[in-house]
Amino acid sequence: MSERVTEAKMDLRQRTKKIMGSMPSPMRAAVRFPLHLPVSLHVDGGLLQALTEDISSTGARFLTQVAPRVGSLLVWNLHLPAAVMGMPNAVDVDCVGRVVWTRVDADGVRVGALIDDYQLKDEQA
Amino acid sequence: MSDGFLDEAVPDSEAGELEQATVRVILADSQAIYRVGMRKVFAVEDNIRVVAQAETLANLHIALQRFPADIVVLEGELLAGTVDAIPELVRQAPDAKIIVQVVDKDESNTVELYRRGVRGVVPRSISPDLLIKCIRKIAVGETWIDNRSINWVIDAYRSQASAMTEPRTQLKLSPKELLMITCITRGMRNKEIAYQVGTTEQVVKNYLRKVYDKLGVSDRLELALYCMHHQLLKQYPTQELR
Incomplete structure (x- = not known):
């Protein structure tokens, strides 16, 4: 299972690198959903625990304790629980993106990221 | 050429x-x-x-x-x-x-x-x-x-922003549309859905367009996030695949 996740992440990384060349700064047009989900951010070879504060189809805002470098490639998995989704299995979304801003405040570090690519999959698959 | x-x-x-x-x-x-x-x-x-x-x-x-x-x-x-x-x-x-x-x-x-x-x-x-x-x-x-x-x-933009983040009255989704939503959120591709449902890819695309329009979403991730935020599928009996 973990090997398949790693493979999927590698695949997503490769696909993302292809399209990241000279990406323009996109306008924020997508609706943000205020979902609070714990995630592990793979960034700069390390792992960062974070909580999503809002998510859209093009980006996400995280709350974490360490500020990643702006421009870093981010890989994370959104776990949408079965019970909340109303489905027999949870839904996993593998996301690849990059850090576009960070802001330190009283709660920790807020991180804004763009989602460059994602892949939805059934937990059981 | x-x-x-x-x-x-x-x-x-x-x-x-x-x-x-x-x-x-x-x-x-x-x-x-x-x-x-x-x-x-x-x-x-x-x-x-x-x-x-x-x-x-x-x-x-x-x-x-x-x-x-x-x-x-x-x-x-x-x-x-x-x-x-x-x-x-x-x-x-x-x-x-x-x-x-x-x-x-x-x-x-x-x-x-x-x-x-x-x-x-x-x-x-x-x-x-x-x-x-x-x-x-x-x-x-x-x-x-x-x-x-x-x-x-x-x-x-105004109406979508409020409609998507605030509670709304129950949408009328047909069993087929709900099945499509379930399939999409399971990560299935159009071709796979067509095979599972026993139809063509074009019909799946037509259903998807209807679903996107009804919910005001623009892609698969937004659809999944919408389902989670509104707990949409909990409002309906589980849609079984063949």
């Missing part, structure tokens, strides 16, 4: 010598007469160069792979029956800005086009001068939008 688009494109070496300000255009239009006409219009412009032409959406994807472009002038009819055509083009060629030519401008179609990432929606009957002006504006990063369309977009 065997691959369906003219190979009159600028060879790489020559393209490299062109001035930076040159706007590279791909014409995607099913009607040769429009392509020929537009090409003639652009031919007299110093810094607008048609690098490729495509008569189908599939050929446009190939053209975008082979010829970096700043602008795609796309016939709206080529989008008929598609669901994610614009986001896919944007994803494939994020630097290419899309202008869609439509026969009739209507509110929902115009809003949807801008929402999905096009930079300009113009009528098929646009005058040559105006089309050139539009291309130049969009090439430098602006959006081409008339006052009526601005109002449509703002109204849609």
